[in-house]
Amino acid sequence: MSAANAFLLCALALVLVAGLAVSETLSNYNYCDSTGKDECEITNVQVIPCPEALTGEPCKVKRGTSATLSFDFTPHWASSGPLKTRAYWAHILDLPFVGMDTDACKYTSCPYVDGQKNSYNFTLELAKQYIAQRYDIKFRIWEEEAEPRKECCLLFKLKLL
Numbered sequence: 001m002s003a004a005n006a007f008l009l010c011a012l013a014l015v016l017v018a019g020l021a022v023s024e025t026l027s028n029y030n031y032c033d034s035t036g037k038d039e040c041e042i043t044n045v046q047v048i049p050c051p052e053a054l055t056g057e058p059c060k061v062k063r064g065t066s067a068t069l070s071f072d073f074t075p076h077w078a079s080s081g082p083l084k085t086r087a088y089w090a091h092i093l094d095l096p097f098v099g100m101d102t103d104a105c106k107y108t109s110c111p112y113v114d115g116q117k118n119s120y121n122f123t124l125e126l127a128k129q130y131i132a133q134r135y136d137i138k139f140r141i142w143e144e145e146a147e148p149r150k151e152c153c154l155l156f157k158l159k160l161l
Contacts, residue, residue: 024046024047024048024049024050024051024053025044025045025046025053026045026046026047026050026053026059026156027053027056028053028056028156028157029042029045029154029155029156030154030155030156031153031154031155032138032140032153032154032155034149034151034153035151035152035153038076039075039076039077039150039151039152040073040074040075040076040077040151040152040153041073041074041076042071042072042073042152042154043071043072043073043074044070044071044072045069045070045071045154045156046068046069046070046071047059047067047068047069047156047158048067048068048070049061049067050067058134058156058157058158058159059156059157059158059159060159060161061126061158061159061160061161062126062160062161063126063127063128063129063130063132063160063161064126064127064128065126066123066124066125066126067123067124067126067158068121068122068123068124069087069120069121069122069123069124069139070119070120070121070122071119071120071154072117072118072119072120073117073118073119073120073141073152074115074116074117074118075112075114075115075116075118075150075152076114076115077112077114077143077146077150078111078112078113078114079110079111079112079143079146079150080111080143080146081143081144081145081146082103082105082143082144082145083103083104083105083110083111083112083141083142083143083144084102084103084104084140084141084142084143084144085100085102085103085104085107085120085122085139085140085141085142086100086102086139086140087100087124087137087138087139088137088138088139088140089135089136089137089138090136090137090138090155091136094138097124098127099125100124104120104141107120107121107122108120108121108141120141126160130160131160132160132161133159133160134157134158134159134160135157135158135159135160136155136156136157137155137156137157137158138153138154138155139153139154139155139156140152140153141153
């Protein structure tokens with residue numbers, strides 16, 4: 001194989017990998033009603049696996065597997081106490097995913113500094129017992145003892161197969 005062909009193959013592989021990474025970035029997430037960009041700016045939301053992200057469709061994930069959620073966020077508040085995290089099925093009532101580790105500091109840097117960008121990375125286990133259907137997922141990070149409530153919160157769609 002010539003050097004030019006090897007270079008071309010490497011370049012093509014890099015373009016394909018970059019395309020896959022971009023396709024996992026969600027364009028169809030929203031802030032929760034309780035928060036917004038004024039309280040916490042959320043960017044670069046990714047669910048892996050989620051090739052459907054490119055088309056704006058709900059991420060399709062098989063039950064009995066896991067999905068990794070990662071995003072960047074900039075809280076417009078500084079934390080002073082314990083930080084919690086939780087995923088919910090946002091339905092009539094918010095139903096928490098059972099067995100989830102709720103210590104947010106295991107998945108991001110703590111404490112938070114007002115206006116400083118952070119990254120969050122969490123793997124959500126999706127039990128086989130969950131019903132195969134489309135879910136509106138609410139994902140929260142909040143300071144447990146803060147009054148008024150300080151949180152970052154986003155919503156996205158997930159379809160369990």
